[in-house]
Amino acid sequence: MTADKPTVGIAVVGFGWMGQAHSRSYARIPSLFADRLADPELVICCDNVEARGQEAVTNFGFAESTVDINDVVEHPDVDAIIVCGPNMLHEQHCLAAAKAGKHVFCEKPVGGTPDQTARIEQAARQAGVITGVGYNYRWAPLVQYAKQLIDDGVLGQITNYRGRFFSMYGADPLGLLSWRFEHEGAGYGVSTDILSHSVDLAMMLNGPIDSVVGLAETFIKERPLPKPGEGTHYDRGAPGDPTGPVTNEDYAGCMVRFANGSIGNFETSRAIVGPQSQMAFEIYGTKGSIKWNLETMNEMDIFLTESADLNGDPYLHLGYTKVYTGDRFPFQGAFVPGDANSIGYEDLKVIECLHFLNAVATGEQHEPGFAEALNYVSVQDAMVRSWESQAWEKVGSVRLP
Ligand SMILES: NC(=O)c1ccc[n+]([C@@H]2O[C@H](COP(=O)([O-])OP(=O)(O)OC[C@H]3O[C@@H](n4cnc5c(N)ncnc54)[C@H](O)[C@@H]3O)[C@@H](O)[C@H]2O)c1
Numbered sequence: 001m002t003a004d005k006p007t008v009g010i011a012v013v014g015f016g017w018m019g020q021a022h023s024r025s026y027a028r029i030p031s032l033f034a035d036r037l038a039d040p041e042l043v044i045c046c047d048n049v050e051a052r053g054q055e056a057v058t059n060f061g062f063a064e065s066t067v068d069i070n071d072v073v074e075h076p077d078v079d080a081i082i083v084c085g086p087n088m089l090h091e092q093h094c095l096a097a098a099k100a101g102k103h104v105f106c107e108k109p110v111g112g113t114p115d116q117t118a119r120i121e122q123a124a125r126q127a128g129v130i131t132g133v134g135y136n137y138r139w140a141p142l143v144q145y146a147k148q149l150i151d152d153g154v155l156g157q158i159t160n161y162r163g164r165f166f167s168m169y170g171a172d173p174l175g176l177l178s179w180r181f182e183h184e185g186a187g188y189g190v191s192t193d194i195l196s197h198s199v200d201l202a203m204m205l206n207g208p209i210d211s212v213v214g215l216a217e218t219f220i221k222e223r224p225l226p227k228p229g230e231g232t233h234y235d236r237g238a239p240g241d242p243t244g245p246v247t248n249e250d251y252a253g254c255m256v257r258f259a260n261g262s263i264g265n266f267e268t269s270r271a272i273v274g275p276q277s278q279m280a281f282e283i284y285g286t287k288g289s290i291k292w293n294l295e296t297m298n299e300m301d302i303f304l305t306e307s308a309d310l311n312g313d314p315y316l317h318l319g320y321t322k323v324y325t326g327d328r329f330p331f332q333g334a335f336v337p338g339d340a341n342s343i344g345y346e347d348l349k350v351i352e353c354l355h356f357l358n359a360v361a362t363g364e365q366h367e368p369g370f371a372e373a374l375n376y377v378s379v380q381d382a383m384v385r386s387w388e389s390q391a392w393e394k395v396g397s398v399r400l401p
Pocket of ligand 1: 052084
């Protein structure tokens with residue numbers, strides 16, 4: 001694309017919501033980030049539904065499409081493979097990529113079960129390829145700012161953390177039995193799907209987790225069957241349609257102890273009524289606290305005892321201060337200048353793709369990569385044990401040698 005930058009050949013596998021979001025995001029990088037270290041080139045898109053691959057060529061600028069993953073891993077122009085299929089296919093696709101020596105970015109949570117994630121991480125580590133994982137909420141400018149404040153000690157010593165991801169995507173019993181609701185397609189339910197985002201963000205902000213106790217529930221036990229090859233978790237069936245059983249959890253909640261001594265709790269549900277995409281956290285320290293919610297991602301509430309020092313009494317305060325995002329926060333200025341001019345969900349994907357592209361260009365491992373994916377599933381592994389034992393479980397590492 002430009003003479004002074006190397007080209008990184010991109011392949012996307014699985015061209016649904018995420019595959020399309022990554023593809024659009026790579027295409028936007030050159031016009032948004034002049035200081036990128038490489039130019040992305042959309043080489044080939046693979047989807048088992050042929051028409052989706054063809055759409056990638058017609059509307060997204062890919063040079064080729066295929067229904068066969070082998071055409072992707074054997075392609076000489078492909079440097080990095082972006083894995084965006086159903087969770088239980090991540091292992092097959094990531095292992096094929098690593099075996100071919102291709103760098104690999106996998107959508108979260110990297111496999112549907114902790115043992116799959118462990119095998120994927122081992123294969124990529126042994127192949128020496130750069131890895132990435134789609135924990136995109138890390139990249140929100142205000143989340144990055146929160147991280148700076150926490151690392152600089154502005155909140156004091158962290159005492160407790162609340163994380164939640166409440167989504168209504170499965171609240172309607174007529175919502176189709178897409179792959180997300182079946183262990184065969186997704187692995188675990190919300191603990192794999194959306195709790196992974198919430199806990200990953202907590203570990204980025206507040207460090208590793210030592211122990212966990214949790215519980216899980218499936219509220220909607222049957223759902224209408226989709227037509228083969230059709231239907232996402234946002235589509236609906238009709239009353240009287242044939243149904244099938246839901247085989248993973250709608251709800252997961254847990255309490256945790258962080259290694260730094262603070263305490264946390266997490267809740268996640270896909271079958272809740274009210275919160276629509278409430279990926280949110282609250283973090284409390286001895287000198288302040290922060291609240292952030294994806295539903296209003298361009299604003300954040302901050303309470304600092306020191307800035308509220310009225311008449312010498314640090315606890316005589318006026319309440320939280322609302323901070324709007326703006327171009328003084330990380331990455332924001334690439335999208336819009338000034339203050340309080342909002343950015344959106346897919347802009348986080350662009351920032352994520354930029355970092356992975358730059359990592360491939362420099363050969364430096366990307367974070368979050370498969371090591372961070374493994375950190376979450378190690379917590380998940382302990383949580384799943386606690387569903388059985390109904391007791392606190394120590395978080396070990398599920399990493400393979
Ligand atoms: N980071 C995020 O915010 C986020 C959001 C949604 C989904 N995800 C993750 O992204 C992944 C995909 O989710 P989605 O919502 O895009 O799903 P989706 O159902 O919209 O898309 C999946 C695509 O994979 C294709 N596919 C199925 N089997 C295949 C095969 N054998 N070979 C090639 N393609 C195949 C399907 O045809 C479909 O196009 C999942 O791992 C999910 O957890 C992440």
